[in-house]
Amino acid sequence: MDRGSYAEAERTSGSTARVGTALFIAIFLFFWISINPFVDLTGEAVLDPSAGNSNRLNQIISLLLFAGMLCYGLIHPLRETILRPRLLLAILYCWFIVVSLISAHPMLGIKGVILSVMVTVNASIYLLLPTSERHFARMLGIAILVMLSVAYYGIVFNPSLAIHQATELREPMNAGLWRGHFPHKNSAAAAMVIAAFIGLFVMNAWSRVAGIAIVALSFVFLVNTGGKTSTAMLPAILLVAFLFEKVRFLRIPIAVGGVGLFNLFAVGSAVIVPLGEFINGLGVDATFTNRADIWRFAFGALAEQPLTGYGFKAFWQTEELVYSGGTVETWAVAAANGHNSYLDIALMTGFPGLALTLIWILFLPLRNIARIAPEREHTHLTRLFVRIWLYTIFNAGLESLFFEGGSLLWFTFMVALYGLSLQSSAELAAVPARAREGRLVHA
Template sequence: MSGASGGEANQADAVKVRVGTFLFMAIFLFFWISIDPFVDLTGEAVLDPSAGNSNRLNQIISLLLFAGMLGYGLAHPMRDTILHPRPLLAILFSWFLFVSLISAHPTLGIKGVILAVMVTVNASVYLLLPASERHFAKMLGIGTLIMLGVAYYGIVFKPTLAIHQASELREPMNAGLWRGHFPHKNSAASAMVLAAFFGLFVMNTWSRVAGLAIFVLSFLFLVKTGGKTSTAMLPAILIVAWLFEKMRPLRAPIAIGGVGLFNLFAVGSAVFRPLGEFISGLGIDATFTNRADIWRFAFSALAERPLTGYGFRAFWQTEELVYSGGSVETWAVAAANGHNSFLDIALTTGFPGLLLTLTWLIFLPLRDISRIPADREQAPLTRLFVRIWLYTIFHAGLETLFFEGGSLIWFTFVFALYGLNLQSTAVLAEDAVPTKRKRVAHA
């Protein structure tokens, strides 16, 4: 009887691993490649504010993957990690919903909140899917290699769709810069930075050859995108993450002070003329690639509604803004977003929404990192999550990343948040059959 029950247990474990592997790869490829790669940017649709809305197939696949992830998570012994920390997230998403309901576009906000919750659930279950740290590294490595293969396939065989063209309507000045299967060179650059982090992790956990290949291919593609900020941030974040790991007293100043100063120099230079002149005097582009006009416009709009904002996802690219005639005063009314995650959250959900967001995305991870045991602080997995976290919170000063439902950067960032929490509270499962423990994290 014991032999039979043991066999059934092994069979059940094998099925669980196969299901976990399928869901892991499906989610990874869905975010990193999408069901509609190689978008044509020469059509007039790219100028339409409603362009980019999810198509029906994308919605169906999103719902199926969400149902699969939620079902897997609820059946897992660590189901309590789903949507953790629940009290904070309940308040945060309730506030987002409230400011949306009183906005001019409640439907946009409601859809945005639902999608944000779905992505958060997916990310909170994601690290429960692998059977071990090595299994996690193997799947991450294979998925990243597939993504890189698709990106380079586009460069070789679909150059008009994988390399920016002069015939593009929105930004013809990007002609010649690589974007692969991504919609823009900047999103491709950000993806390649994260892929480089994956390569370093894979190199130390699963395969040196695969990890090195991922890192080299990612770095080469990153350079070809022409994304100066992301290219500079890759080595910068590796250095900052090393300092962050080695010097505990500097952790809060780096994460809080560093991000604050970065945003002050960036956005502040657009709003405060003396600061802008000082930045220019240092030989730095004080407009931050023409973002200054957008930030000045966003600040003037925020000043009118500092408490509740304009509603979640209900400001940029709305028809009344794009077609308001304000383009006579500033082209910023036609901007796709605010190019600053912190400013955009304040603009759409008010300062209370910004405070809740900062608590979840910066303060709590700092607390989790401070609780990681000393023997796990320098683990490859911890380094991976810290690098992803630091890159995203700094890069958020120049791009809109937070709560972007279909964004691979946002999804990767959120599962890194859960990874830091698991590293601080859980015991890693080894490749061997784990013994009974109070709390086991597969990745």
């Protein structure tokens, strides 16, 4: 390659890196802060099932970011990695559309599938944006610090919208608990756990000072959210991830067996009386913060339509359920979701939908982790993805987050899934994006 061609390649590489950095930060802030932070929870609109969170500006920005990510992905040398595994995802999303078309709310399902596919595409391209592992860590560190600054700004300067108030209509019992710019304390708690994992990665891959600051700020915020489950899960996942990394034969029991047992003790205690009594005897709240009523109601509904469910996004918060009056005698009809991702997917798409989902989010990652080469198996990057993956599959037993298009946790979880997939066959370049003879290094 002559000097002029080499200089042109360098300019092109620099321009591509700048575009990638801009897209990376924009997507991160869109999911982690949103365009409508500090939502007022005291208005009656929060009780109206027809009042969606979407708006015209949000839709426009979503489409623009999606278009930018798709264009970047299609010209990238690794465009073949976008939206994989394609056959499984095609079957999964086609099934979601089928069960939605035969449901009482087909348009809700179709819109939900379109949004979910867009977010999946974004996540599959996201790790193609950095030019190196250090670049990835630096962008993550800066973006997380911006997010934490916004969260703490709300606590200090706008506490009425950043701290739960007794005047809130849905859950006044949360008064005094921090939520920052997030819509709920549980969302804030989950975000802070992930932020702490990212802080540990940043500390080892980019800046020790920035990483320690992220971990400290995240932990302080996490404790003040009152999220007992997430607070307990932070050290627990670090320990479990350590065992998962070091003891290979425990990987399947930890992931598959752990998720199974977690759901058995949580959801099972609500529908199996002896199990509930046993858990109560251990001094554990067998209602799991009043989720038991919701799970019993959901199991009853699932028993009526176990094959197809009620349609994607077409069960919770539908008008006929919320306004069912005396026809359904439980407060659970007003629940925003089932507080269990596995149960919710079965409820919306039937047991076939649940099986396809488990293959994608549980069994394929296990296969990809088993295929990671020894020199990449114990890297900080792999460790980050494994921690996020383990935390999410366990946290999903108490929260609904699968296929939530605007959820930062779902988006970050999918990025971790694609990260594990890339680690099983390649890795982010650990050096600047320049190779010998003027060629570019890619993930």
